[in-house]
């Protein structure tokens with residue numbers, strides 16, 4: 001993409017309404033525009049990152065064997081009357097009446113609707129296990145929408161629902177979600193710690209939240225610092241192997257890590273003092289096992305191998321897709337701007353032309369752009385007629401992990417400059433070597 005043909009409305013001044021760094025940088029980098037309290041347009045740069053995050057979520061759900069579908073944003077109120085949540089949900093639910101005076105709501109979550117789909121089509125244990133999920137906009141009329149996309153009213157969520165014949169199978173689905181979420185967050189460059197949490201309005205007996213540590217996080221968290229060293233890494237996990245999946249979950253949930261809702265001072269005090277940490281965190285996901293809460297209320301049953309009819313065992317599992325942009329920026333930035341992890345960056349690499357209009361430099365940038373495209377990397381090429389300083393400032397603000405700088409002086413020596421946004425370290429090398437190096441980095445992402 002050439003910057004002169006792109007829509008990148010970068011702001012020079014700090015927007016007064018933004019209280020935290022991620023919100024400030026998302027506005028300044030031209031990623032989002034607020035349309036009403038907690039409701040945003042996703043401008044091209046922000047939209048690219050949102051799509052990258054969705055893509056990673058889809059890939060990891062597929063790896064775990066979960067099936068994508070798409071449910072609507074509007075739901076009939078009657079479905080929610082069946083579960084009893086139409087009245088329970090209160091003012092967070094946006095209620096709508098259509099021209100026929102039918103009551104609808106903008107879905108804050110989808111347990112009822114997915115249970116309705118299940119009961120309409122599935123009745124035998126032979127069709128199980130089954131996990132269905134979608135990535136869809138939600139609406140919650142939050143009391144205090146704030147921090148940009150972190151606490152929006154309209155926000156994008158991945159929500160998945162498992163259906164299993166018995167409790168053991170449902171607990172395996174819970175564990176499978178935990179492992180797939182760990183891998184999802186790691187691919188986004190995040191350390192998200194599973195913490196024992198409280199189940200709230202979803203209800204149920206087992207639940208973990210995934211928290212990214214950040215001073216601006218809304219949750220107070222208590223943990224053993226050793227938990228921050230755990231990584232799933234490149235290991236292959238067989239998602240059908242119950243013992244293997246359970247042992248990974250055990251590895252990640254044995255050390256103390258809890259939110260304030262479930263915090264236990266006595267257990268916490270048993271941790272060696274130097275590892276006892278109290279901090280703040282951003283909730284980027286939550287998994288629940290709730291058994292037959294919805295299936296009993298809504299009559300979703302299956303016939304078991306023994307021929308008995310039982311309410312299906314369920315759980316629900318959510319990832320805050322749009323909130324993740326804020327969380328990633330909170331975890332990865334400096335005073336100049338965002339530092340995107342390679343896994344989610346809007347463009348893998350930027351090209352800065354130091355002397356726009358100089359025939360040799362322009363030609364070198366063009367051929368570099370094509371060489372990057374030939375190895376599958378779409379560069380953002382700053383071809384504006386601007387000072388070098390302004391171009392560097394824009395690149396630093398929007399945070400592409402790699403920048404290739406091309407100028408007449410370097411070209412005279414046959415070199416360009418490759419710079420890492422994270423370390424600031426620059427290296428001179430031939431354009432071919434720069435392409436090969438960036439390609440090798442992204443081959444492992």
Ligand code: ATP
Pocket residue numbers: 109140142149150151152153155156157283284285286318319320321322323
């Ligand atoms: P919170 O405690 O932050 O209000 P929640 O526990 O009510 O969130 P869930 O029902 O668990 O939210 O939804 C799944 C995920 O959706 C959350 O882990 C979070 O990442 C994201 N999410 C929830 N509410 C919002 C919101 N208002 N704006 C953006 N993302 C949200």
Ligand code: MG
Pocket residue numbers: 209283285286
């Ligand atoms: Mg939650």
